[in-house]
Amino acid sequence: MIREIADDATAPAAVRAVYDDIRQVLDTPVVNLVYRRLAGQGNEVLRQSWQLLRPAYRDGRIAQHAAPLALIVQEAATVPTPALPAVLLPELPTVRAVIATYNANNARNLVAFSALLGLTPGRMDWPPLRETTSRTDATTAISIPALPAFATLPDSLQHSIHRLNLFGDTGEEGAPVASLYVHLSHWPDMLAHIELILQPLHEAGMLTRWRIETSDRAASAPLSDLRAPAALRAALEPVLGALVRRTIPKMVPIGTLLSRVLTPHP
Template identity: 35%
Template sequence: MSDPVPATVEAEATGEIAEIFADIRATYRIGVVNLIWRHLAVFDGALPWAWASLKPLYVGGHVAAAAAVLRADRPLPEAPRVPAAAWACIGLDPAPVRDVIAAYDRSNPMALAALTLLRESTAPGFVASGTPRAPIFPDEAPIPLPALLALHEMPPHAAEMVLALNAMGSTAEQPILASMYRHMAHWPGALALAHGVLAPLHARGELQAAIAATRELARKEAGRMATLLPRLPPPPDLPRVNAVLDAFIQDAIGRMVVNGGVLGAAFRI
């Protein structure tokens, strides 16, 4: 098994890409660079363009304001809380698992709002809709994370469970492999608990409906931020970069904003 999305490994990044990765970690205040940024680094000029365009909205508090709306208004399906006894049965302290989910629930709503804005801004006729929200500056401590495991580094049963979880809520033929589950693979028992939470919601179509509604919320927030986005020269292969943004917005990031929120509630972060 191999991870289907090519991406620059954080530890192997050099020069400008390494500097941008460090800036992203510092801005997000988590110990990882999300897959979308590492994937954009593969394309000539894409990561410098995307980050230079969006960083002013991050540091200016506008992306945080949009992300707060997404967290508050996303229509999360209800799932029962996983009781403390369930964690005890698998001999696992839930704290590090909760940290992983909290880190992604911090970064994914920001990424969804920001990248939706970036993608929409390249479409003909895109205009602002609404006024920018007041910026917010959350006082959030950095969240360190364990090493990001590749599928071949996991026990086979854990890798199988990661792939099963990755299908939850997706309508894509080959869903982009979400990094959150790769971090959770350090604790295979937590993957089993997560599957028990998400699988019934997926089977009933509740995750898919919530993901579609959340993407629409992100489009509205993008419209509010449109006047704030600097218009910088795009990368040489903009159509291909836009296809990447579409894939992540439609599948991976939008999906994980909902799934992370559901698991956060079920695991009670």
């Protein structure tokens, strides 16, 4: 199992300082799994990686190339979705706030770490993206609950998350568990509802197509100056490779879709 350091009071002081800076620069309450895994390799790996990426987060270059990734999901308005159970309506604002937080972070982190690892797109000739009137939520001031530790969840919830985690994935062994699903485990009925939404899209191959296109477009961003030195890339690949190639590219479009279909009104 790849070691990570949780974003809580048990983290060493040097790691907490970097985590605090990440939250401040990205304007987010969440320190994502990519950074928690970096910290698990030692503070120097975390510090070096963050210092390479930090200026491009601050000057907006990463965000500039991340924003269009939301446009890949053009079919949201035509996706048949089951009606949201009335029991979930009171929790919907907080659920949407969690999703919006991950959407903002995942797209930026995918662009950033694709550049850091020096990834190249498998395809360059994707058609131009069309602007849509339906965009993802901006992050809000709504407070969101803490990310639970996956290992502490009941078996039934772990099984539910593992099923969701297969949707849109490559199907290879050892898929990293997407933190968004773990965060949404605060609302087990919502996870069940999301499974009903995503399963037919997975079976139709749509989630896989979105993942591939998202990965290619992120790797096409002209950010070669963010590429890590060879020694650092070699250290990062076994730690982050599957996350950047599989998990984040599938979760960017899934999060975009969920932000558009999980609404109080059909």
